[in-house]
Amino acid sequence: MIELLGSDYSVYVRSARLALAEKGVSYRLSAVDVFAPGGPPDAYLALNPFAKIPTLNHDGFVLYESGAILRYVDEAFEGPALQPADKRERARMNQILSVLDAYAYTTLVWEIFVERIVKTRGGNPSDEVRISSAMGQARRVVTALETLSQAGPFLLGEQLTLADCHAAPMLHLFSQTEEGELLLKGAPGLAGWLDSFRSRPSFVETEPASAV
Ligand SMILES: N[C@@H](CCC(=O)N[C@@H](CS)C(=O)NCC(=O)O)C(=O)O
Secondary structure (H helix, E strand, O other), X not given: OEEEEOOOOOHHHHHHHHHHHHHOOOOEEEOOOOOOOOOOOHHHHHHOOOOOXXXXXXXXXXXXXXXXXXXXXXXXXXOOOOOOOOHHHHHHHHHHHHHHHHHHHHHHHHHHHHHHHHHHHOOOOOOHHHHHHHHHHHHHHHHHHHHHOEOOOEOEEOOOOXXXXXXXXXXXXXXXXXXXXXXXXXXXXXXHHHHHHOOOHHHHHOOOOOOO
16 A cells, blocks of 8 residues: 655645656655644644655555655565665756755745745735745755756756656746746756656646646
8 A cells, every 4th residue: 555645735745745756656645744734733743753755555554754755665566676876876866856945945935935936826925025025045955956957858957856746836836937937947857857757647647626
């Protein structure tokens, strides 16, 4: 039994779902809403004390932290390898995963996407100071990803890797903002990769049921 706990709106849940889909693994997505008033239920906190999503449960083996989940999904199941065999390529992939966690997520998703789009959808004005303060870091992230990525259909060239699975959900949200559109114009390799990754069946089938 393979169960992924989390909500489809989460970029982290989506990256795990992309890896499962690209691997060809069937799983059940069990809804856990970490942003529900009062937080997630105690039963979820018993699995993941940090109250973050996703958490994977594979036949009773419970795993949280997306980096660990992504690598486990690749290593535990049959299907195309999602990590390069070459040490330096794998190091590059791991570097991109770290850049996404350490520098991209908060800036691109919370400080820009949520501030520019989610907040205004709820009728609240964006905090322009928060957005403009985030732009330097956003530019660094986009430039770094453009520099680290290689020619070819995927971030690391010819092989689809965990880097694609982890980067696509964050960059997809960021690209919907005017700031994202602007910065991606200056990173044609990254923008082209994102455009083509969006049409993959794995990406289409993991589209959140309602607007993020
Ligand atoms: N370090 C965690 C981060 C996951 C994460 O931040 N998930 C977000 C949703 S995209 C979350 O659970 N946020 C809840 C919160 O911050 O309260 C991982 O790698 O899985």
